Amino acid sequence: MSEIKKAVSKFETVRRYYNLPSIPAFTGEAIRHDFGRNVGIVGGEFWSEYYELLKNSDGLAADGVYFFGINCEKDLRAYRLIENNRALSEPGLEAPGFERLIYIGTSNTDSFVYNTSNQKWESRDRIGTDTVYESHDSLAELLNFEADKLVASLED
Numbered sequence: 001m002s003e004i005k006k007a008v009s010k011f012e013t014v015r016r017y018y019n020l021p022s023i024p025a026f027t028g029e030a031i032r033h034d035f036g037r038n039v040g041i042v043g044g045e046f047w048s049e050y051y052e053l054l055k056n057s058d059g060l061a062a063d064g065v066y067f068f069g070i071n072c073e074k075d076l077r078a079y080r081l082i083e084n085n086r087a088l089s090e091p092g093l094e095a096p097g098f099e100r101l102i103y104i105g106t107s108n109t110d111s112f113v114y115n116t117s118n119q120k121w122e123s124r125d126r127i128g129t130d131t132v133y134e135s136h137d138s139l140a141e142l143l144n145f146e147a148d149k150l151v152a153s154l155e156d
Contacts, residue, residue: 002052002140003138003140003141003143003144004049004052004053004056004139004140004143005056006140006144006147007053007060007140007143007144007146007147008053008056008057008060008143010144010147010148010150010151011057011060011061011062011143011147011150012057013151013154014062014063014147014150014151014154015061015062017154018062018063020061020062022057023057023058023059023060023061023069023072023076024057024058025054025055025056025057025058026054026055026058026069026070026071028070028071030047030051031047031051031070031082032047033082033085035085035102045119046102046114046116049121049138049139049140050081050104050114050139052139053067053139053143054069054070057069058070058071058072059072059076059079059080059081060105060143061076061079062147062150063150063153064107064108065105065106065107065146065150066079066105066106066107067104067105067112067143067146068080068081068084068103068104068105069081070082079105079106081103081104084103085102085103088103097128097129097130098113098129100115100116100117101113101114101115101116101129102114102116104121106126107126107146108126109125109126110123110124110125110126110133111123111124111125111126111129112124112142112146113129114139115135120135120136120137121135121136121137121138121139121141121142122134122135122136122142123135123142123145123146
């Protein structure tokens with residue numbers, strides 16, 4: 001089982017605990033998108049890792065922690081990758097702290113991003129985005145780190 005599948009499984013464990021349904025996989029083709037904010041069209045590492053997540057679950061959501069999907073529906077519509085990144089570039093809503101970052105998720109305290117400058121998957125302060133809490137070499141590491149915190153909270 002891949003490390004991303006392990007993280008998805010942990011998120012699903014938390015969702016079952018709260019009697020929430022599973023999130024279906026994204027069934028579309030791999031995506032190319034211009035994220036703006038000096039990110040441009042990203043290929044390679046970002047999409048290969050993120051698409052692996054999407055093939056297992058079109059986003060992740062459990063106990064206030066969200067990793068964005070592509071076509072997620074119903075209660076998760078607000079947690080779409082393309083739309084959330086597009087909003088950060090809208091006139092009047094620009095987010096200067098997100099230059100060179102792809103916004104991939106959120107929690108009560110954190111923004112989860114892919115840093116195109118150093119190719120790291122990061123957890124940053126949601127308000128002061130310059131503050132990096134965690135930095136990981138792969139999406140799987142970030143997902144498992146967050147999933148392990150969620151699973152541990154069930155045991156408390």
